[in-house]
Amino acid sequence: MPTENKVDAPLQVERSTVTKLVITGAPRLDAITVFLEDFGRRDCPTESDQNYQTAQGKITINCWDKSWNAYWGGMGPRTVAEFVAKCDWPYVLNCLDRGISSTRFSGDALHAFAKKCIVQRCRQQTGRHDWELGELSKSEARELWQDIEVLTSVESPNECWHHSKLLTELFGDEWHYPVDDKAIEENHEFTYLRRVVEAVQDALRQEQQQVAA
Incomplete structure (x- = not known):
């Protein structure tokens, strides 16, 4: 037609x-x-x-x-x-x-923050720093030190939840608060x-x- x-x-x-x-x-x-x-x-x-x-x-x-x-x-x-x-x-x-x-989230910054936490808790410096958990024994610190290597591969805040158990052992149940504030680096972009x-x-x-x- x-x-x-x-x-x-x-x-x-x-x-x-x-x-x-x-x-x-x-x-x-x-x-x-x-x-x-x-x-x-x-x-x-x-x-x-x-x-x-x-x-x-x-x-x-x-x-x-x-x-x-x-x-x-x-x-x-x-x-x-x-x-x-x-x-x-x-x-x-x-x-x-x-x-x-x-600033932006960084797995390397999270790893460095975790190391700082372990060192201070192991040195019984919890009274001078705002960590939710108390001191660590040398064996506990040594084990955590090995475990936190995985944190360098974390690419976003959401991925932190895959390591919730480890982060709880480091920073306590409210770990997301210190992580949000400290696991950051300069955003070069x-x-x-x-x-x-x-x-x-x-x-x-x-x-x-x-x-x-």
């Missing part, structure tokens, strides 16, 4: 302004490529101004094999370059990588992204100062 001819609606095309920057010379960083995209303004009426409009924009940052991007739909009267340059680095970093933390963000902000501010001069 013949199909009914349909008239497709015309495609909608919007044009935006894109600026590309290449930043070099930042300490301990490869060249950084930044794409700044301004989408114009959108209606955003307020109680005091029903005709108020706010700017929209997106930033994409590439450094070596990493890439991050963020979009803002309410930048006020500023361009995305002006907006990013003025914001604090923690805010920009979180927009680029939501939920990233400056966070530190790296912070250096990238700060380099980008410094470059944007430098450019704005040159334009204003």
